Amino acid sequence: MKLPKILLSLGLLALVAACTTPFTADVSRFQRLPAPSGESFTIEARDAERSGGLEFAQYASYVENRLVQQGYQRAASPEAATLVVKLDYGVNDGREKVDTRYTGFGAGYGGWGGWGWPYYSRYRYHPYYWGSFYDPFWGPGFGGGTEVYSYTVYRSFLDMDIVRKNGAPVFEGRAEATTRSSDLTKLVPNLVEAMFSGFPGNSGQTVRVKIDQKKSAY
Secondary structure, eight states: OOHHHHHHHHHHHHHHHHHTOOEEEEEEEEEOOOOOSSOEEEEEESSGGGTTOHHHHHHHHHHHHHHHHHTOEEOSSGGGOSEEEEEEEEEOOOEEEEEEEEOSSSOOOEEEOOOOOOEEETTEEESOOOOOEEETTOSSOSSOOEEEEEEEEEEEEEEEEEEETTSOEEEEEEEEEEESOOOHHHHHHHHHHHHTTTTTOOTTEEEEEEEOTTTOOO
16 A cells, blocks of 8 residues: 555655754844944943853854954954944743644644744834744644644844944844744854844844754854
């Protein structure tokens, strides 16, 4: 009988699709950043407790490399910099999501629904943030019923502000993502890449950026 082989093939294709799901982030940017013309920069932690930490230094190096690629220069010292880059990042404690999935013989395609919770962005207050996950393994199959299950979703962010030495702002950016992982060592590099996608961007615009993790520089 050929049907089981067909179903197995569909399952393998779904597995491959799940493994190559891109990282998706919403990026908001406000900017009047000058075109590179010899400006130099230094990077600081917005949270003073992170200054000097190895974790912060690692994430700052990602941003530093990206700015150099844009044409800006590393300052010989913080005092010599004409621009100051201030970084902040984090992830919340997560929220449980209860959903249902189809069970039974065969494979199908379905989706996980939306969720929402209040959170604060310096650009706006959202009573709820809505998102969705796509699950290629569960969906209307060949018979079967439904099963109730739960999982945790996390909201992560990267803030990047750039100011002149006199404190005048020239760039304010925020990248946010909803994922099932709270691992900052994987989230922050992707958020940095999203922040610099189309950098510096159109001022006052929020764009959705998808990162192919196979091609990511990190």
